Amino acid sequence: MRKLYYNGTILTMENELPVVDALVICDGKIEFVGTYEDVNNRGDISEEINLKGNTMLPAFIDAHSHFSAVANSFLQVSLNESTSFHEISSRIRNFIDAHDVKPGEWINAKGYDHNLLIEKRHPDRFFLDTCCPENPLVLQHASGHVGVFNSTGLSVLGVTVQTTVPYGGFIEIKDGELTGYMEENAFLEYLRKVPMPDMSVLMDAYCKAQQLYASYGITTIQEGFAVKEMIPFYQYLLEHNRLTLDVVAYMDMKDDKHFFDYFPNCIKQYCNGFKLGGYKIFLDGSPQGRTAWVRVPYEYENDDDDYCGYGTMTDEKVVDAIKLAGDKGLQILAHCNGDAAIQQYLHAIKKVTRDMDIQSIRPVIIHAQLIGIDQLDLVKQLELIPSFFIGHVFHWGDIHVLNLGIDRAAHISPAGSALEKDITFTFHQDAPVIEPNMLETIWCAVNRITKSGKKLGENEGIDVLDALKAVTINAAYQYFEEDIKGSIKVGKNGDFVILDKNPLTVDKMEISNILVLETIKEGKTIFVR
Ligand SMILES: [Zn+2]
């Protein structure tokens, strides 16, 4: 089955033949790339598709997100962009009414950002008790790293003032009472104990999540922190062939044996669309939650002038984790936002590099938002791949100026400097933190404009083509898939996205308004507008 695409602007992301007007795919693989006149054996073509002047690119590749959390977000109260406690409360009540939630059922509400609330703080359990006293409730911050439980939630989970706080975590107690607020390892530990919804409901949500990614032109996605509780869902998805996208999972180190047992054919290779790519570790929190671990104290911190956030793993633990990944030949992804966390990671990698070829597992720095310009040489030398959460410039840029001061904020996600040092980097949205909107991400990387319309670190802006490479060929490299994905080249998978405008020629401010018309995976259309 040979399919011809013609009469479009085809951007290949290859240095040789960067723009062509025709390509042929055969059985899902690219067979020809070039000009319409040069297509051979025209008689064998079973389908000719006129691109009508639209632009075709290799499909986008999600360098970091949380597939299951995106699926779950369809089953949760969305608190994105809420502006007050009052709004949080009414969204929760509306959800209870709309979904006919019974007393005792868990409610998961996600996406509030205390910086955007008029109260400028996290709600506490006493407030949340007024929203839904009869249901256990967890409120997750937009960063996913901190949150609040209501009193029913705390008692169902058995949290009391006597509860031991896990290392690298925080459980807030005021006047001898729990406030319900928790951070990092404490929050994540209790969040994991919140029960999941029914299988059929969940599968429907996983299906919607894949449609969401596909609607943004993405065909390869990530399970950015795979824990054993997810195994039954993946078993179901694989058994019933429900994965329409390629999913790469990065495991919690504690749980790897479970994944190896259940998915022995998925280790570093796809089986029914699922691949175990390696491990995920967390070295700190988030800058907007002021839990990113930084070298220079935060600004505007009232209670403690020297507050620098904090690390969530000891130096030895980080070294051990990298060694373990190296021993198994599996990739490691480390969540590091602050420059102190990045320093810890760099030191650990450097240490391990002495007795191990750690570069062969292509270690990744996830987020790398506050990476110091002075740290980039070592990143290059150690061949680390920073994956920048570049959309932060727009979504939280104004808040970063307040928390970090203008100089540091201007260098957040310094793609321009990384490019100058010839570092291979990728971009991600950390969905569901923000939508996996690749064109908005490209727009951010190129324009670096905040929500209030201010330019933030203009010299860190990059060209459109380099930004596109970050979410195609570079992301394919990050996944060890540069031979099959990421560019339009003979022999690679027929994974494409068709756009209504050419991002290379459109006004730079218009890039985020470009529409994804169609998404194609291995020759099959999986999304059409
Ligand atoms: Zn993260």
Ligand SMILES: [Zn+2]
């Ligand atoms: Zn993440």
